[in-house]
Amino acid sequence: MKSILILLTGLCAAAASSSSVKQKPNIVFILTDDQDWHMQSLDYMPLLQKHVIDKGTLFDKHYCTVSICCPSRVNLWTGLAAHNNNVTDLNPPYGGYPKFVWEGHNQNWLPTYLQEQGYNTYYTGKLFNAHTIDNYDDPPVNGFNGSDFLLDPYTYEYYRSRMTRNGAPPISYEGQYSPDVVAEKALGFLHEATLHDQPFFLGIAPIAPHSNVRFVDPIEFGTAAYAKRHAHLFQDYKIPRTANFNPDVPSGVSWVRDLPKLNDTVIEYHDEFQRSRLRSLQAVDEMVESLVQTLEVKGLLDNTYVFYTTDNGYHISQHRLPPGKECPFETDIHIPLAVRGPDVPAGHVAGVVSSHTDLTPTMLKLAGHDRYKTLDGFPIPLTEGELASPESGEHVNVEFWGRAIPEGKYGKIGDDSFPAVGNGTAGIAARNNTYKALRLIGSHYNLLYTVWCTGEREFYDVTHDPDQVQNLLHQDHAALRSEYQLYGRSFEHVVNRLDALLMVTKSCKAQECHEPWQTLHPKSSVKVLSDALRPKYDDFYTNQPKVSFSSCVLGHIISEEGPQDVNAWNDFVIDGYPGTARQQRFQWSGHWSWWT
Ligand SMILES: *[C@@H]1O[C@H](CO)[C@@H](O)[C@H](O)[C@H]1NC(C)=O
Ligand SMILES: *[C@@H]1O[C@H](CO)[C@@H](O)[C@H](O)[C@H]1NC(C)=O
Ligand SMILES: *[C@@H]1O[C@H](CO)[C@@H](O)[C@H](O)[C@H]1NC(C)=O
Ligand SMILES: *[C@@H]1O[C@H](CO)[C@@H](O)[C@H](O)[C@H]1NC(C)=O
Ligand SMILES: *[C@@H]1O[C@H](CO)[C@@H](O)[C@H](O)[C@H]1NC(C)=O
Numbered sequence: 218m219k220s221i222l223i224l225l226t227g228l229c230a231a232a233a234s235s236s237s238v239k240q241k242p243n244i245v246f247i248l249t250d251d252q253d254w255h256m257q258s259l260d261y262m263p264l265l266q267k268h269v270i271d272k273g274t275l276f277d278k279h280y281c282t283v284s285i286c287c288p289s290r291v292n293l294w295t296g297l298a299a300h301n302n303n304v305t306d307l308n309p310p311y312g313g314y315p316k317f318v319w320e321g322h323n324q325n326w327l328p329t330y331l332q333e334q335g336y337n338t339y340y341t342g343k344l345f346n347a348h349t350i351d352n353y354d355d356p357p358v359n360g361f362n363g364s365d366f367l368l369d370p371y372t373y374e375y376y377r378s379r380m381t382r383n384g385a386p387p388i389s390y391e392g393q394y395s396p397d398v399v400a401e402k403a404l405g406f407l408h409e410a411t412l413h414d415q416p417f418f419l420g421i422a423p424i425a426p427h428s429n430v431r432f433v434d435p436i437e438f439g440t441a442a443y444a445k446r447h448a449h450l451f452q453d454y455k456i457p458r459t460a461n462f463n464p465d466v467p468s469g470v471s472w473v474r475d476l477p478k479l480n481d482t483v484i485e486y487h488d489e490f491q492r493s494r495l496r497s498l499q500a501v502d503e504m505v506e507s508l509v510q511t512l513e514v515k516g517l518l519d520n521t522y523v524f525y526t527t528d529n530g531y532h533i534s535q536h537r538l539p540p541g542k543e544c545p546f547e548t549d550i551h552i553p554l555a556v557r558g559p560d561v562p563a564g565h566v567a568g569v570v571s572s573h574t575d576l577t578p579t580m581l582k583l584a585g586h587d588r589y590k591t592l593d594g595f596p597i598p599l600t601e602g603e604l605a606s607p608e609s610g611e612h613v614n615v616e617f618w619g620r621a622i623p624e625g626k627y628g629k630i631g632d633d634s635f636p637a638v639g640n641g642t643a644g645i646a647a648r649n650n651t652y653k654a655l656r657l658i659g660s661h662y663n664l665l666y667t668v669w670c671t672g673e674r675e676f677y678d679v680t681h682d683p684d685q686v687q688n689l690l691h692q693d694h695a696a697l698r699s700e701y702q703l704y705g706r707s708f709e710h711v712v713n714r715l716d717a718l719l720m721v722t723k724s725c726k727a728q729e730c731h732e733p734w735q736t737l738h739p740k741s742s743v744k745v746l747s748d749a750l751r752p753k754y755d756d757f758y759t760n761q762p763k764v765s766f767s768s769c770v771l772g773h774i775i776s777e778e779g780p781q782d783v784n785a786w787n788d789f790v791i792d793g794y795p796g797t798a799r800q801q802r803f804q805w806s807g808h809w810s811w812w813t
Contacts, residue, residue, distance in 0.1 A: 252527035273557025296577030296592035313347025328360030342422030373430035375442035400504035426494030438624035443496035522558030539628035
């Protein structure tokens with residue numbers, strides 16, 4: 218009798234371990250640098266198409282929240298909005314690796330959370346700006362079981378990189394092509410990861426298609442360098458001649474409007490600039506294939522999520538701009554995101570609105586870590602079931618502090634000198650580039666609203682003006698503005714709602730970032746813009762504090778950023794002046810409710 222019991226117990230244990238102890242999924246995360254959506258870069262990556270996009274889901278409404286490298290990466294890897302992690306620039310005092318450490322993120326970010334869940338974690342390529350040959354071990358980057366980082370001031374020299382492996386003194390890779398070096402290291406870490414039983418995370422951040430930057434005096438942003446085997450490609454490529462491409466009529470805020478029209482010499486240089494970027498991405502494309510094939514050979518593909526995205530977008534000639542990023546235009550903030558993995562539908566294009574703030578929560582949820590519930594993002598729906606009834610919202614919080622930096626050899630957009638890492642090197646930039654923006658995308662609207670530190674504002678109806686050349690808040694477009702209607706409501710009513718929502722998103726924390734309308738309407742059913750546009754809320758929105766700045770500064774200095782709090786709609790007040798108006802209530806079904 219006794220022995221039978223033991224036998225049964227043993228059988229149960231064996232059954233349990235094979236069914237319920239399913240290994241947590243592995244994550245391979247590829248992060249390129251400055252890759253565009255709007256100049257067709259994805260169309261020039263056939264292997265990414267074949268192995269990730271066709272086998273997974275492309276998210277076509279994915280956004281970065283700060284369109285520049287370091288702040289965008291800290292936002293991505295912490296799951297905290299830039300206004301909460303306060304890493305808002307490339308270099309100290311407001312940004313860079315030292316600021317990341319100073320703010321305490323080195324102890325609390327995706328890789329440390331994943332290690333808490335039993336993951337082995339690996340990373341190779343670029344981590345953050347101002348992570349240098351001098352400070353790479355002061356302190357060392359925390360949270361990775363294996364790492365091999367590109368270091369400043371050589372990060373963007375495609376044939377002269379220096380890297381630190383597991384915190385050891387930097388090694389020079391002079392003469393070797395940086396994206397190929399990173400690909401080789403990524404495959405090495407993938408092999409290392411498979412020697413252990415635990416699930417793994419592998420982050421891979423090649424510099425393609427970033428400009429080739431040399432920290433000479435003045436700083437030099439040249440065309441992306443490519444591998445010799447790709448030099449012959451894309452001779453006929455031209456940047457799409459969209460309505461915003463070097464337009465006859467200037468657009469944007471004043472520093473953008475002041476740019477002169479580009480001449481043919483510059484345009485030819487810009488087309489070649491983008492061709493070089495596309496060529497540099499070929500090494501990444503080949504790496505994607507090698508990674509996926511290796512996962513397949515090792516029998517891991519079925520339990521591995523492969524993410525592909527970039528830190529921020531890019532513009533070249535749109536709005537007459539020289540090569541660069543840092544603007545709230547779609548070119549700069551709307552970026553590729555593709556995911557393949559267990560239960561992710563193949564060949565699907567998902568229209569959910571998502572941002573980089575959501576990626577760490579997404580991965581933590583996959584890893585079974587509850588921490589995602591306290592972050593500023595929200596897990597992106599990945600499976601067919603989740604995608605069928607997504608819980609995601611309609612908004613993206615976009616923010617920026619500091620300068621717009623021109624790249625390429627004709628890039629002059631301002632007169633503000635800025636220092637860079639290295640030996641007293643400097644560049645010239647537009648300084649007044651601090652702004653708060655709101656991207657709002659619903660089934661019947663697609664809007665961008667931005668408030669700048671100069672007091673200028675922009676409003677684009679992206680459905681009708683996908684290239685964002687008609688700022689309805691500019692005096693030139695007063696006629697369009699007066700005709701504008703959304704759900705039968707006037708332009709002014711729409712802008713009042715957007716401004717109030719931006720008041721919330723620009724300083725939101727945690728759940729509030731996911732459900733910002735709730736802050737304005739704590740008790741009622743306002744969930745989307747159309748709800749908030751009801752006439753009964755007109756006075757409430759007209760009388761809200763407005764988004765504003767008292768000056769243009771280079772960092773997140775709250776005292777310069779205008780009012781911080783909004784009024785909340787009180788359902789117990791009919792006319793929308795909380796605390797001042799008549800209260801009319803009646804009781805219904807045992808609940809206090811309102812007749813409106
Ligand atoms: C990876 O690092 C974590 C945290 O230090 C550690 O617990 C784990 O054992 C390491 N994994 C391996 C394979 O060494
Ligand atoms: C075109 O513009 C660039 C940049 O302003 C200038 O350096 C160049 O001389 C111009 N070329 C011609 C042919 O006007
Ligand atoms: C800075 O100057 C020092 C001394 O002249 C030199 O050794 C070092 O290579 C320079 N760094 C860069 C990034 O040029
Ligand atoms: C920047 O904005 C300030 C207002 O905050 C203005 O006084 C200054 O002239 C602007 N500078 C440039 C270069 O546009
Ligand atoms: C962000 O960091 C800067 C530089 O350390 C500091 O001056 C500023 O007050 C910080 N902002 C917030 C909101 O903590």
